[in-house]
Structures are given as C-alpha cells and as structure tokens.
Amino acid sequence: MTEQRDYHQGPDLRGHFGIHGGRFASETLMNALEELSDIYGRLKDDPQFQAEFDHDLAHYVGRPSPLYLAERLTEKWGGAEVWLKREDLNHTGAHKINNTIGQALLAKHVGKRRVIAETGAGQHGVASATVAARLGLECVVYMGAEDVERQKLNVYRMKLLGAEVVPVTSGTRTLKDAMNEAMRDWVTNVDDTYYIIGTVAGPHPYPMLVRDFQSIIGRETRRQLQAQAGALPDALVACVGGGSNAIGLFYEFLNDPSVAIYGVEAGGLGVETGQHAAPLTAGRPGILHGNRTYLMADDNGQILGTHSVSAGLDYPGVGPEHSWLKDEGRANYVSVTDDEAMAAFRELTRIEGIMPALETAHALAYAKKLAPQMGVGKRIVVNLSGRGDKDVHTVARMDGMDI
C-alpha cells in the first residue's frame, strides 16, 4: 500500500503548487501582494475574522446552501444518485459571493475605499458590486465588450448596485482582457484600491485565499451527505473556467482517496476544432496573469482566443491548484461541448425545475455520462454553481426568439 498523499499542504510560502502558481507580477504590485499575504496570513486563523465571515455567510448569503437529491434526474440517467449542491440559491445566484464576502472583509482590514473586479459572465461582477454596495465602497468592474453584450442582465444589475462597468475592447474582448485591464487599474491606483479577483488564479496569495473562502462548499457537502445518506460521495463533478467553484467543492475531499474528482472544461465546438476553452485538456503550462498554469497559447507563447457558449468559462488559463491536481493525477479534467451543455441546461430545467447557469450545465452534462458508468448505489455530487436567469436570453436566441 502506498503512503497517503496530503493534498492540503499547498501552496508553499511563495505560492507554488508543484511547478504551478507563484507570483509573476509587475514590480509595482509586489508590495501590495506581500501586504495582502501578511494580512491574510494573520487573519485566516483569527477567530474573530472567521466569526465575521461565518456570520455574513449565514445571514447575508443564506448558507448553508442545500444539498439536494435529484431523484427524477437520477431515475432518468439510470445509475448513480445525483446530488446537487445548490450554490445557485446563494444571494446573487452563484458561488461567487462566498469569495467576495471574504475579500470585502480583507479590503476593509487593509483600509481601501475602492474595489475593482474583472468579470466574465457577470456573476463575480455582481457579487463584487453587491459587497461594495453593502460596505459603501466605490466599485469598478472590468468586463470584455463581447461579454457586456451577451450578459446584459448582469451588466444592468451591477449598475443598479452602483458599480461602474467598463467594457474592455482590447484583445479578444473577453474575460482575459478584462483581467488585464483590472491589473492595469490596480497598478495605477494601488494606494487606495483593493483588487477582488474572482477566481482561484492570479498572483499569490489570490489562488489560496479564494480557495479558502470557497472551500465552505465542500465542508458543507461532507456534513450534509453524511447526515442525509451516511456516506461520502463517490464522485464530485464541477465546471472549471478559472476553477473557483470546483476547488471550493473538491478541496475538502482531496485527502479522501475513495472520492473520484472530475473538473469539466468548456469543450466549445469540440476540442479537436481548436474552438474551445479547455487548457487542462489541450494546453501546456505557461505564465499568464501572475501565475504559472496550463494555458491555451500558440508556439510563440501568444495567448489564444477561446470559445465557449458560456462567458464564465471563456478563459484560456485555469487556477494553478487545478494544474497541480492534474499533474498529480488526483483530479480528472474532462470537457463537454456547447451542445452537450445546452442539452443539460434544458434537461435539468424540465426534469427538476432548476434552471442552471450555462457554466454549471457543463458539469451536469458530464455527470450525465458518469452516472450510468458508475451505476446504481453510488453517489455523485454536482456543484450547481449558479442559476441560469442571466442566460435566458442567450438560450432564447438559440431558439430563434429575441426577448
């Protein structure tokens, strides 16, 4: 028998997960990053900070989110039980708020009066604008011009919340370009500005602290499944763009070898077409946005444009901890196509009366393949990371309707 690996040791002091992670940032930001590391290092084990965080999660976000056995879906798919971790029921409609609540507390502790964020689907932008409104902070959200167009509802929500939404027209006009622009803002305004990164990517300590704030998802899941079924899950499934909802679910179970882990990337029009957003499936390690991780880039190291029906997965990189879990063989990374995700969106809506985000639909599409393979008597937990209201007009357009 081989010795049990401890997957809870990462990252090292300089933010490395194996060869991945680290802190590849402009010199202007290094002081702010060091300061953030120091403050987070002190606060993460501070009972008062944790109590404040837990209080907000309970009374503002509405945690714990339910763990729901989808009986009709289980029956239809014919195999393992499908349990849904209902992050869509959080305030603002996705897991993103777990992280922005935590980072808003950090912003408060470092005394910044202005927060900035990047957003793809707009969920992180909305969650950032929400906490900024609650704390009376100025908020600027950078969003690729293409995403502004396809996520109009969330753009308007952010404006209602008092945030300024800046459309980014450089590069591919999507999430990666929004992140570039947020970094430029931060370099310029580092004295009074806190950057709320929305996923488990970016320079150290972001991948670690976002993971820590999201890992409540897995801790609740363990407790809830134990209470309802008296068992550990046999498999976990979550979609992976940057990977924050996925690591949030996975982290708690990394040291439980009986729990199989599946991260589902956006296969777009099919990985073989090149029109996708699946760096773990088809990319190689490189450096972008402050960390080393699997990327989609050409032979010259230029970052490639990505394609996914879901704006939140349309990103050429991925959080470094996922890259490490892939290298370690602890988690499996797979992909499903736009079409498969769309079918899963419709299926969950019709069978269970739950309309998932298109990002989340990728996880469901893979669970649909996995359930019959695993068979009756096994349990899959799917992270239902967000609700689909924001995507309704995208789906309507595919149905030939303009609403």
Added chain:
Amino acid sequence: MSRLQNTLAELKAAGRAALIPYITAGDPDIDTTLDLMHELVAAGADVIELGVPFSDPMADGPTIQLAYERALKHGVGLRDVLALVARFRARDNRTPVVLMGYMNPIEYMGYETFVNASVEAGIDGVLVVDLPPEECETLTGMLHERELDTIFLLTPTTSDERARAICAHSSGYVYYVSIKGVTGANTLDVDNVKHHVERLRQATELPIAVGFGIKTAADAAAVSRVADGVIVGSALVNIIAQAADRPAVEITSQVSALLSDMRNGMDAA
C-alpha cells in the same frame, strides 16, 4: 565586461547620461523596425530596448498595447525578434540591444533555447516585466552564465529591502519606473524621481535609468540631470502609430527627429 556594461561605463566616464529608446519589434513591420534601429543609433541612442510582442501586455497602457497589436497582425513572435537583432548586428556591432517583454513567450520557447538563441543573435540584456526576483533565479542564472545582462524594474512602491534584493539579481542597469501606472501615463515629477533615484543609490552601484512619462526633450534633459539613463518609449511609439500607414522613411525620420531633440536637450543639460 559585457557590451552593455562597457557602453554605460564609457558614458559615465564621459559624464553623459545614456539615451535609451524603446520600440516594439514588428511595429508596424519587421523591416521598418530594422531601419528604425539604425536611425535611432544615428540620432543618438546609446542602448535600444526592443519590445517583444505579447498578446496580453498587462503592464502596458494603450500606446504599447496597440503597438503589440500592429506587430501581432503579422504574427511577429520571439523568434522573429531574435532574427531581427541578428540582422541589425550585421551592420551594428556596437549598440547594446535589450529585449523587453513578458514571460510566456520565453516559457514557451524554453529557457535554454532562448538563452542560446539570444547569444547567437547578439542580444545584450533581457528585461521581463512579469518576472520578479522571487521567480527569476533559474532564468537569470542561465543568462548570467552566458554574459547576458538582466534588467529589473524598480518602482515608487519598491521598499528599500526589495530594492536591495532586486539589485542583487540585476546587471547592466536598473530601470526605475517613475510613476505608479502603466506605460504611456503622463505625469513626470522630476523632484520625486530625484528623491527615489538617490534612495536607490543606497541599494546599488549599477547605473539607474528612468522611464515612464518622458515625452519631450525638456523631460529628457531634466531626467538626465538626476539619473544615469533616460528611457523613452510611448512618445516614440505614438509617432509610429500616427505614421504607421505612411512609407517607412517617413516613420523613421519623424521618430529620429524626436530622439535627436532629446539627445540635444540632454547634451545641453
């Protein structure tokens, strides 16, 4: 002593500040960049910083972003930039050339291939914007082994402690970024620059060059009084942007006109 170190030592002995223009390789095309490099030298450049196009230039403002985009339209990558420098070296074996860019093109090429190709092409120094000292040891070790210089950025937010650590990895010169912000931002506070340059003198004996926000001959002259080198980028690249569709000779003559103004201003300072 490397070509870069030698050049800067000679300037210091003569009591002159180095004039270091930056242009992006391949903006608007490779052949024009080659002409520009020779013209910059004729107009008084002591060292040339050559930008390596990257798709996601996080530390650059709109001027350099657009320059990268013009170069990327022709697919200009790190290999092309190295080939360009080799062509430059056929006629100029004296002017040091420093590559400036981002980490991923080097990661994708592989460090060993990059270092060997740089030596072969006649590169003198390397400045990677998103490679802080904490992450640099492998690459800087390989570069130093082949006598290539490593240039790092120091900024107004760099603490004295960090400055010492950065300077320990630096050779050739150190690049003081005069403002908090991206390239092309437009405030230059010479008194503030002077204060920081004096602070940095405590951390290093290397020449200190100053960049960001230097737009006119007067700016260049003022900075040359307080620093060992004057780096000018966006002001030149703006001229290229406005003339990008004109014949190459117009681009080169306009760019070299501004650079000679700067040289004259500095020499009179």
